[in-house]
Amino acid sequence: KQEVTQxxxxxxxxxxxxxxxxxxxxxxxxxxxxxFRQDPGKGLTSLLLIxxxxxxxxxxxxxxxxxxxxxxxTLYIAASQPGDSATYLCAVETSGxxxxxxxxxxxxxxx
Amino acid sequence: xxxxxxxxxxxxxxxxxxxxxxxxxxxxxxxxxxxQQTPGQGLQFLFEYFSETQRNKGNFPGxxxxxxxxxxxxxxxxxxxxxxxxxxxxxxxxxxxxxxxTQYFGPGTRLTVx
Numbered sequence: 001k002q003e004v005t006q007x008x009x010x011x012x013x014x015x016x017x018x019x020x021x022x023x024x025x026x027x028x029x030x031x032x033x034x035x036f037r038q039d040p041g042k043g044l045t046s047l048l049l050i051x052x053x054x055x056x057x058x059x060x061x062x063x064x065x066x067x068x069x070x071x072x073x074t075l076y077i078a079a080s081q082p083g084d085s086a087t088y089l090c091a092v093e094t095s096g097x098x099x100x101x102x103x104x105x106x107x108x109x110x111x
Numbered sequence: 112x113x114x115x116x117x118x119x120x121x122x123x124x125x126x127x128x129x130x131x132x133x134x135x136x137x138x139x140x141x142x143x144x145x146x147q148q149t150p151g152q153g154l155q156f157l158f159e160y161f162s163e164t165q166r167n168k169g170n171f172p173g174x175x176x177x178x179x180x181x182x183x184x185x186x187x188x189x190x191x192x193x194x195x196x197x198x199x200x201x202x203x204x205x206x207x208x209x210x211x212x213t214q215y216f217g218p219g220t221r222l223t224v225x
Contacts, residue, residue, distance in 0.1 A: 031210035043115075043201055044216035051211055089154065093210050098144050098167055099203075101154035 002027045002094050006102035013080055014110050021075040021105045023090030028068050034099070035064050035075050036089040044089065048075070080109045113138065115204050115217035123223045129190040132220045134202035136183050140215075142166075142208025143185040145177060148199040148219070157200075160185050161208040189222075197224045 003026045013019055023033070032051050036044040048057045048064040050073070056065040063076040077084060087106045091099040116135045124130050136143050144167075145157040156169040160179035177187040183204075189196055199219045205212035 034213070036216075041199075041221070043117075043218040044203075046213055046215060049213045091154075095210065098156045098159055098169075099146070099154075099214065100156070101146075103153050 002030075002092060002100045004090060004092055004100050004102035006088075006090055006105050008105060009103065010106040010108075012108040012110065015080060015082060017080050017109075018076070018078050019080055019107070021077070021088050021090075021107070023073040023075070023102055025071045025073075025092050025100075027094065028071050030068065030092040030094055032093045033064075033066050033073050034091050034093070035062075035073075036091065038087045038089060038104070040087075047088075077107075080107075082109045082111050085109050115202060115215055117200075117202055117217040117220050119220060120218065121221045121223075123225065124192050125225050126192055126194060128192050129188065130192060130222060132187045132189075132200055132202075132222070134185045134187070134204075134217060136185070136202075136204030137215055140204035140206050141183050142205045142212070143179060143183065144203045144205075144214060145185070145187050146201045146203065147171075148201060149195075149197070154201070157187070159208065166208065192224045194224050196222065198222060 007022045035047045050066040061078040087104040089104045091101045142161045144159040148154045159167040179185045201219045203214040203216045
């Protein structure tokens with residue numbers, strides 16, 4: 001059974017800092033890995049999708065990497081802003097179960 | 112293009128009742144998946160529908176069921192509600208439901224069972 005773990009569970013940083021969120025998964029037979037953002041009480045916003053054959057994806061200040069063989073992904077956020085405060089969720093897609101999510105990292109960026 | 116919409120946004124029910132939630136996917140998307148989010152269990156996959164057929168199912172009891180209509184809109188039904196069914200129910204749509212497709216999520220329906 002696929003299990004996804006995210007570290008740290010919570011993170012508080014000052015504005016402008018670069019930061020890294022970590023995600024690990026137990027079964028490397030994934031089709032893709034997605035990073036999502038969730039604001040309190042809201043749905044999920046897809047940030048980046050990395051296919052299993054890819055190593056990384058970039059969008060603006062966000063960069064996500066994938067090492068499928070070791071079961072790890074990182075989300076790098078450059079020059080963090082207060083508007084980046086949210087919960088960040090990592091999810092992997094495996095056949096038959098669609099997305100399996102981690103518990104999330106709650107990020108607070110202080111002005 | 113309009114995003115995924117879910118109705119109602121909030122719902123309060125009592126134990127033993129049943130509830131139906133609705134999800135309208137992005138226009139042109141044919142796959143709809145449902146997820147349950149609770150503080151204790153996090154986000155868990157319920158089921159996926161594609162072309163009016165259930166294609167995948169998560170590990171939930173038979174009280175949870177769903178269906179998809181010819182216009183790709185989907186409904187989820189929970190019968191004999193329990194306190195533990197209180198959760199945010201999210202639906203997501205994707206173009207063809209391929210495992211390489213991005214899933215786009217709606218805002219969710221917040222269900223409270225009293």
